[in-house]
Each structure stands twice: as C-alpha cells, then as structure tokens.
Amino acid sequence: MQAFDYVRPTTVDEAVSILARHGDQARVLSGGTDLIVALRESRRQVQVVVDIKALSETAELAYSPQAGLRLGAAVPCYRIYGDSAVAAAYPGLIDAARLIGGIQIQGRASIGGNICNASPAADSAPALIVHAATCVIAGPHGRREVAVEDFFAGPGRTVLQPGEFLVSIRLPAPEPGFGAAYLRFTPRNEMDIAVVGAGASVVLDETRRTIRSARIALGAVAPTPLLVAAAGNALAGLPADDAAVEQAAALAEEAARPITDMRGTAEFRKHLSAVLTRRTLRAAIARAQAA
Amino acid sequence: MSESVRVQASINGEKREFLCEPRQSLLEVLRDTLQLTGAKEGCNNGNCGACNVILNGVLVNSCLVLAVEAGGAEITTIEGIALKDRLHPLQQKFLEHAALQCGICTPGFIVSAKALLDNNPDPTEEEVRHWLAGNLCRCTGYDKIIRAVLDTADSADMQSVRG
Ligand SMILES: Cc1cc2nc3c(=O)[nH]c(=O)nc-3n(C[C@H](O)[C@H](O)[C@H](O)COP(=O)(O)OP(=O)(O)OC[C@H]3O[C@@H](n4cnc5c(N)ncnc54)[C@H](O)[C@@H]3O)c2cc1C
Ligand code: FES
Ligand code: FES
Numbered sequence: 449m450q451a452f453d454y455v456r457p458t459t460v461d462e463a464v465s466i467l468a469r470h471g472d473q474a475r476v477l478s479g480g481t482d483l484i485v486a487l488r489e490s491r492r493q494v495q496v497v498v499d500i501k502a503l504s505e506t507a508e509l510a511y512s513p514q515a516g517l518r519l520g521a522a523v524p525c526y527r528i529y530g531d532s533a534v535a536a537a538y539p540g541l542i543d544a545a546r547l548i549g550g551i552q553i554q555g556r557a558s559i560g561g562n563i564c565n566a567s568p569a570a571d572s573a574p575a576l577i578v579h580a581a582t583c584v585i586a587g588p589h590g591r592r593e594v595a596v597e598d599f600f601a602g603p604g605r606t607v608l609q610p611g612e613f614l615v616s617i618r619l620p621a622p623e624p625g626f627g628a629a630y631l632r633f634t635p636r637n638e639m640d641i642a643v644v645g646a647g648a649s650v651v652l653d654e655t656r657r658t659i660r661s662a663r664i665a666l667g668a669v670a671p672t673p674l675l676v677a678a679a680g681n682a683l684a685g686l687p688a689d690d691a692a693v694e695q696a697a698a699l700a701e702e703a704a705r706p707i708t709d710m711r712g713t714a715e716f717r718k719h720l721s722a723v724l725t726r727r728t729l730r731a732a733i734a735r736a737q738a739a
Numbered sequence: 740m741s742e743s744v745r746v747q748a749s750i751n752g753e754k755r756e757f758l759c760e761p762r763q764s765l766l767e768v769l770r771d772t773l774q775l776t777g778a779k780e781g782c783n784n785g786n787c788g789a790c791n792v793i794l795n796g797v798l799v800n801s802c803l804v805l806a807v808e809a810g811g812a813e814i815t816t817i818e819g820i821a822l823k824d825r826l827h828p829l830q831q832k833f834l835e836h837a838a839l840q841c842g843i844c845t846p847g848f849i850v851s852a853k854a855l856l857d858n859n860p861d862p863t864e865e866e867v868r869h870w871l872a873g874n875l876c877r878c879t880g881y882d883k884i885i886r887a888v889l890d891t892a893d894s895a896d897m898q899s900v901r902g
Contacts, residue, residue, distance in 0.1 A: 449763075451741045451760065452741055452762055453741045453742075453761060454741070454761035477805075477808075479803075480804065480805065481785055481800075481803050484764070484802075484804075485784045485803070487762070488783065488784070497805075499808065501808075524797075526797065549873065550872045550873025550874075551851070551854075551869075551872075551873055552788055552791060552798050552799055552800045552873045553785060553803075553873065555797040555799045556797075556799055556800075556803060638869065638873070639786065639872055639873060
C-alpha cells in the first residue's frame with residue numbers, strides 16, 4: 449500500500465484544521481472498509497489519513513423518544529442494531545445496518561462512511577432518506593446541516609467541501625403510527641451490492657388504516673440515491689391498501705433512471721424499482737400497524 | 740514520507756509492542772512482524788474472512804484494520820483460541836467433522852465461530868449460516884463447517900469451557 453501519515457484528532461476543531469490544511473491530500477478514516485481497500489488498490493492517493501473514531505461526537509449513539517437519534521458518523525453497524533431502543537424506533541435503518549457486508553464488515557463499517565463513500569448503491573442511503581435524516585457537517589466556517597437526500601452529488605461525490613467532514617447524522621423521533629423498512633435485490637443473500645434498493649416509511653393515523661404521510665427512496669437507479677417525493681406525496685391521505693401500494697410502486701418505477709451494468713440492465717432495474725417499492729412499503733405499513 | 744509508529748496492544752492476553760508504518764494492515768503486522776501466521780491473507784479486501792481476528796470483543800477482518808488503529812486494543816487471533824491443555828471445542832469439532840480440506844479458511848472460520856458462540860451460545864442453523872456468510876471456503880463446502888459449529892454449541896465440552 450502507498451505510504452501515508454496517520455493522525456487521530458481528539459476534537460472536531462483539530463480534525464477540521466488538519467483536513468483544511470491538507471485539502472484533497474487528506475482523507476477521513478472511519479471503519480476503513482471502503483477507504484483501506486481504495487488505498488490498497490490505489491484508487492485514492494493521500495498523504496494523511498485522519499482517523500475520526502476518537503472524537504466523542506462521532507462515536508456517540510444517543511436516542512431519546514423526544515429528541516430522536518444522534519448517530520455519530522463513525523458508529524459501526526453492530527452497535528446500532530445491538531441497541532434495542534434504537535432498533536425499535538428506526539427499523540428501516542436497522543434493515544440497512546444488518547445488510548451492509550457480513551458480520552466482520554459490520555464490526556467496523558459505519559453509516560457515516562457508507563454515505564460519505566457515496567456509492568449510488570449504498571444500503572443506508574434510502575433508509576436514512578425515509579427516516580428523514582439530516583447530516584451534521586463541521587468545517588472551517590463552522591457547522592451546517594444538510595438533508596440526507598441533498599448530501600450526494602454524484603457517484604463517489606458528496607456536498608462536503610474542502611476541510612469539511614460529517615460529524616453525525618440526526619434522525620427525528622418517530623411519530624405515533626410510524627413504520628419504515630429497507631429492502632434490496634441482490635443475487636446472493638449476504639455480502640453483495642444492491643442491484644436496486646428501496647426504502648419506505650409511513651405515518652398512519654389513529655385508526656392505523658389511513659396514510660397521513662409517506663416517504664419512498666431508491667438506491668442504485670440514478671447517479672445518487674433518490675428521494676421519490678412524488679410517490680410519498682401521492683400516498684398522503686390514502687387508505688393503507690393495495691391500491692395505494694400499487695400507485696406508489698408505479699411512481700417509483702417512473703422516477704428510476706438506471707443504467708445498464710454488470711449487475712443488471714436498466715430495464716430490469718426499472719422493474720425492480722416497482723417490485724421492491726411494493727414490498728418495502730407493505731413492510732413499512734405492517735410495522736406501523738404492529739407498533 | 741510517513742514515519743514508523745510504536746504501537747502497544749494485548750495479543751492473546753500478552754502485552755506486545757511493535758513498530759509499524761501507518762499503511763500496514765493489522766494482518767500484515769500480525770503475520771510479518773509478530774510471526775503470528777495463523778490469520779491468512781485470502782483476498783486482502785474484506786471478502787473472504789481468512790484474516791479474521793477478534794478486536795476488543797468484535798469480529799473484524801484484520802486486512803481492513805490499520806495496525807496503528809490497534810493501539811491499546813485487545814486482540815484474539817487463532818493462536819489464542821486453544822485452551823491451556825487441549826484444543827478448543829471448536830477446533831476439536833472441526834477435526835471430528837472433517838470441516839477442512841486445504842485448511843486456508845479454517846483459522847478464519849474458527850475465530851469467526853468463536854465470536855458467534857461468545858455472542859450467541861445456542862445459535863440456530865440459520866444464525867450460523869448468516870454469521871459465517873463473510874467467511875469463504877473454496878474446497879470443503881459449507882455443510883461440514885456448519886455442522887461442526889452447531890455440534891460445538893451443543894457439546895458438553897463447550898458448556899465446561901463457558902463455565
Ligand atoms: C466485503 C465488503 C462488503 C460490503 N458490503 C456492502 C453492502 O452490502 N452495502 C453497502 O452499502 N456497502 C458495502 N460495503 C462497503 C462499505 O463497507 C460501506 O460503505 C461502509 O458503510 C463504509 O463505512 P466505513 O466506516 O468503513 O467507511 P470508510 O472506509 O472509513 O470511509 C468511506 C469513505 O468515506 C469517507 N469518510 C468516512 N467517514 C467520513 C466522515 N465522517 N466525513 C467525511 N468523509 C468520511 C472516507 O474518506 C472514505 O472515502 C462493503 C465493503 C466490503 C469490503
Ligand atoms: S484477507 Fe481479509 S477478508 Fe480476505
Ligand atoms: S478448506 Fe480449503 S478453502 Fe476451506
């Protein structure tokens with residue numbers, strides 16, 4: 449592997465100043481499951497690797513039913529699904545955290561790293577979008593927040609500017625009647641990359657029969673993970689039945705603009721967008737009704 | 740140029756100190772610097788599990804951990820699995836079930852299965868298969884391996900190890 453320096457800052461300010469000083473010659477290290485492979489294969493060249501795991505904010509996993517979840521950018525997947533309160537409140541996020549790699553990958557891989565790596569197929573992205581997550585970013589000019597659906601700029605690219613890094617991800621507290629799910633299609637059950645991924649969340653009314661609001665998101669069907677606002681909006685006010693599910697599935701298929709590659713053709717991905725939206729939306733509704 | 744860094748870690752219960760470059764993986768240092776060659780390099784990219792070690796109680800691919808990240812850590816490698824006077828029940832059951840052929844994947848499978856049983860002493864077959872999905876075997880086939888792990892979990896010997 450190429451040579452680089454390793455630094456382990458202990459404050460956010462220190463991390464920002466190192467990142468700002470080195471520009472594109474510095475790279476943040478979280479779990480390393482993407483970065484170390486990229487460095488080894490020389491897909492990235494860097495002088496400094498900035499390990500953010502010693503920062504209290506990036507290692508924090510704090511949930512309360514009032515304030516919601518503060519998910520530190522470096523928290524590995526196993527800690528997320530290992531926390532029963534978090535698992536109960538954010539089922540879509542948990543679906544994704546359990547899907548990323550295998551157990552060994554989940555021991556290191558973070559959700560922050562998953563979205564900063566910005567693969568269009570990143571499993572956590574549609575899940576975070578349907579949970580209405582917000583990215584908390586620190587940089588030379590202070591802090592800013594970006595909705596997770598606006599965090600991606602293209603394959604492998606985010607809106608992070610030089611000197612900036614992702615500190616944490618905030619997920620709002622689930623409302624009563626909330627349910628969410630994430631599903632993907634892969635040829636193999638584990639250790640594979642999504643051909644298409646789909647997330648859905650709903651808030652049902654007191655009767656648990658009518659959809660108050662919904663969010664639908666797709667992965668691997670566009671240069672960035674996609675919030676399908678049209679599908680979510682169309683569901684508001686509808687009975688939580690098959691007709692509503694079909695309508696959302698059709699709108700998701702329409703919104704998908706996939707490419708053909710070795711994992712699947714554009715046509716297949718379009719089809720999958722509808723199939724997975726149908727399934728994941730049904731699962732989200734069932735969870736909302738069971739809660 | 741990056742400089743070598745001094746790192747201290749507890750490996751298989753023993754305090755060890757080593758020099759490494761930041762670009763070196765934990766796997767590389769275990770094998771080449773510390774002569775702990777039980778962990779294998781299969782793919783070097785996180786797919787095969789042959790390099791598995793337990794880092795602070797968590798199963799990881801040591802090819803995807805920088806050795807400098809292991810400062811202060813407690814690490815268990817395959818060399819630390821056997822008991823004082825005999826094989827660990829997992830090792831014994833792998834022999835009894837002939838759960839290996841060339842053996843390259845075996846240290847990874849045993850370390851991974853050890854982490855599973857530490858977490859979940861009585862896993863179902865599905866749980867074992869799911870947990871071991873990140874470990875690849877090119878020659879034995881998975882069935883004997885799964886049987887060996889399930890049999891270990893059921894064995895009296897394993898209960899005595901757990902105490
Ligand atoms: C065998 C294997 C299987 C995998 N399976 C899946 C899968 O099923 N689904 C999936 O989505 N992914 C998968 N991945 C990819 C990877 O594991 C995930 O993307 C993981 O979540 C990355 O997190 P990390 O903490 O390891 O990130 P790192 O590797 O540490 O970082 C990833 C990238 O983001 C940057 N970065 C990290 N954190 C920050 C931050 N806080 N601020 C700014 N930049 C940052 C890094 O510089 C790097 O470029 C797999 C990888 C492997 C090796
Ligand atoms: S060598 Fe580490 S996973 Fe294959
Ligand atoms: S025994 Fe040869 S790879 Fe598993």
